[in-house]
Structure formats: structure tokens, C-alpha cells
Amino acid sequence: MRRCGAALRLAIEGNIAVGKSTFVKLLGRTFPEWHLVTEPVAQWQKVQAPGTKEASSPQSFGNLLQMIYQEPSRWSYTFQTYSCMSRLKAQLEPLAERLLKTPEPVQVFERSVYSDRYVFAKNLFEAGHLNPLEWTIYQDWHTFLLQELGDRVALHGFLYLQAAPEKCLERLHRRARSEEKGVQLDYLQQLHAQHESWLVEKTTEVHFANLRSASVLVLDVNQDFERDAAVQDVLMTKVEAFVKMLRSEALPSCPNPHSGV
Numbered sequence: 407m408r409r410c411g412a413a414l415r416l417a418i419e420g421n422i423a424v425g426k427s428t429f430v431k432l433l434g435r436t437f438p439e440w441h442l443v444t445e446p447v448a449q450w451q452k453v454q455a456p457g458t459k460e461a462s463s464p465q466s467f468g469n470l471l472q473m474i475y476q477e478p479s480r481w482s483y484t485f486q487t488y489s490c491m492s493r494l495k496a497q498l499e500p501l502a503e504r505l506l507k508t509p510e511p512v513q514v515f516e517r518s519v520y521s522d523r524y525v526f527a528k529n530l531f532e533a534g535h536l537n538p539l540e541w542t543i544y545q546d547w548h549t550f551l552l553q554e555l556g557d558r559v560a561l562h563g564f565l566y567l568q569a570a571p572e573k574c575l576e577r578l579h580r581r582a583r584s585e586e587k588g589v590q591l592d593y594l595q596q597l598h599a600q601h602e603s604w605l606v607e608k609t610t611e612v613h614f615a616n617l618r619s620a621s622v623l624v625l626d627v628n629q630d631f632e633r634d635a636a637v638q639d640v641l642m643t644k645v646e647a648f649v650k651m652l653r654s655e656a657l658p659s660c661p662n663p664h665s666g667v
């Protein structure tokens with residue numbers, strides 16, 4: 407159970423190009439006091455030695471995102487170790503000073519150590535790009551690390567942005583990220599099915615009790631919310647109600663600092 411003053415922790419999940427980054431920006435405008443953590447794509451596009459800053463060491467070891475799309479069987483295991491580690495680091499970052507002063511802090515992560523396994527790595531294994539030995543090793547360290555870290559990496563809820571794979575492909579083409587130019591509809595259909603099994607149908611076997619009990623808010627984002635204030639309002643109202651519900655569930659005995667009592 408969450409202590410009074412501890413942050414409520416959420417992750418945004420959804421298919422490639424469904425609009426997560428766009429949604430994060432909208433959350434930032436609507437709830438400026440929330441702490442939002444974007445997916446570290448730039449880090450995957452330019453892998454550098456740990457502890458080096460671009461100014462001090464311009465050496466990059468390569469674009470891992472491009473490598474996995476070009477040669478998935480060669481690079482899937484490497485990618486999933488790196489993506490999961492970067493997500494773990496983000497989820498373990500201590501609360502920013504600014505958030506410590508907020509009465510009801512909220513942290514929102516773009517994807518999580520859970521989608522790393524139950525969407526992407528699982529899909530790569532089922533597609534034959536992770537071999538059984540690699541998948542076994544990945545799952546072994548993933549379970550071990552997350553069980554050891556316990557509540558430190560636990561999330562209270564998920565905001566699942568749901569849209570048809572065809573819509574995601576349309577947006578992916580519009581965004582035109584060079585590494586993704588070979589992405590086909592069938593890959594987005596596979597990832598859509600993984601999200602649905604995990605977050606909606608709940609048929610994916612998960613290995614963490616706190617993950618099973620986390621709530622999921624499904625948000626239909628087929629409609630264009632980028633340029634439509636009314637659609638944005640509907641989405642933000644749902645998020646606000648979800649957060650309120652999670653707070654009352656996780657903190658039944660904490661006084662509400664906004665209630666004036």
C-alpha cells in the first residue's frame with residue numbers, strides 16, 4: 407500500500423505511433439504539477455558508454471533502434487536488455503525536489519518495464535527473433551530484479567491508449583521516423599494483440615502480484631485528439647477521475663489536502 411505523500415505511479419502503454427508522446431504533452435499542459443517521464447528513444451538511437459556526456463565523448467556505438475529493425479534476430483536480446491535497463495533506471499529515479507513538495511504527487515512513465523516484457527520481448531520470442539535460451543535468460547533476470555526491487559518499481563495503474571493497428575500505421579507514416587520505414591501492418595497487429603491480451607483480456611501470464619492488482623484505464627484514441635479540444639477534454643476528465651479513484655483505493659485513510667477539512 408502507498409504511504410501518504412508517496413507518489414502515485416502510472417504508465418502510459420500503447421502501440422507504436424498510437425500517440426503516447428502526444429498524449430504526454432497534453433498531460434503536461436493539463437496537469438503541470440505531474441512528473442512525466444518520456445521513453446528514452448534518443449538513447450537507443452545513439453548508444454554511448456555509461457557516464458559520458460555528448461560534449462565530453464562524442465563516440466556512439468551505434469543506433470540500436472535501427473539495428474533491431476534491420477536484423478531483429480541478431481539484436482533483439484541486446485535491445486531488450488538495454489531498453490529494460492533504461493526503463494528500470496527511469497522508474498527508480500528518486501522523486502524530484504519539486505514533486506516532494508506536492509501534496510499528491512503523480513509520476514507518469516511512457517511505457518514500463520512491464521510492457522518491455524509482456525508486449526515487446528514476448529512478441530519477439532513468439533516471432534522467433536528471441537530464441538528459447540535468450541527468452542529464458544531475459545525472463546530469469548527480469549523476474550529476479552523486479553521481485554528484488556518490489557514496491558520501488560511497482561505501478562498503481564496503466565493508461566492504455568488503444569487504437570486500430572491501421573490507425574497506428576497511418577500515424578507512423580506521418581511521423582516518418584527513419585528507423586521505422588520497414589514497419590508493416592502485421593507487426594502492429596501483433597503488438598496490438600499483445601497489449602489486448604495483457605491489459606484488456608488479462609490472458610497474459612504475469613509474474614508479479616502488484617502488476618495483477620494494478621488498474622487499467624482504456625482510452626480509445628482512434629479519433630484525432632491533437633487538434634480537437636473537446637476530445638482532449640473528454641480524455642483528460644477520464645484520466646483525472648481514474649487518478650482520483652486510484653488515490654482513494656490506495657490511500658483510504660489519508661486526508662485529502664484539497665478537501666479543506
Ligand SMILES: Nc1ncnc2c1ncn2[C@@H]1O[C@H](COP(=O)(O)OP(=O)(O)OP(=O)(O)O)[C@@H](O)[C@H]1O
Nearest residue numbers: 421422423424425426427428577581629630631632
Ligand atoms: N490522436 C491523434 N490523432 C491524429 N494524429 C495523432 C494523434 N496522436 C498522435 N498523432 C500523430 O501521430 C504521430 C505519432 O505520434 P506519437 O509520436 O505521439 O506516437 P507514440 O505513441 O509516442 O510513438 P512511439 O510508440 O514510437 O513512441 C505523430 O505524427 C503525431 O503528431
Ligand SMILES: Nc1nc(=O)c2ncn([C@H]3C[C@H](O)[C@@H](CO)O3)c2[nH]1
Nearest residue numbers: 422445447474485489522526527586
Ligand atoms: N523491440 C522493441 N522492444 C521494446 O521494448 C521497445 N520499446 C519501444 N520500441 C520501439 C517502438 C518504436 O519504434 C520506438 C519508440 O517507441 O521504439 C521497442 N522495440
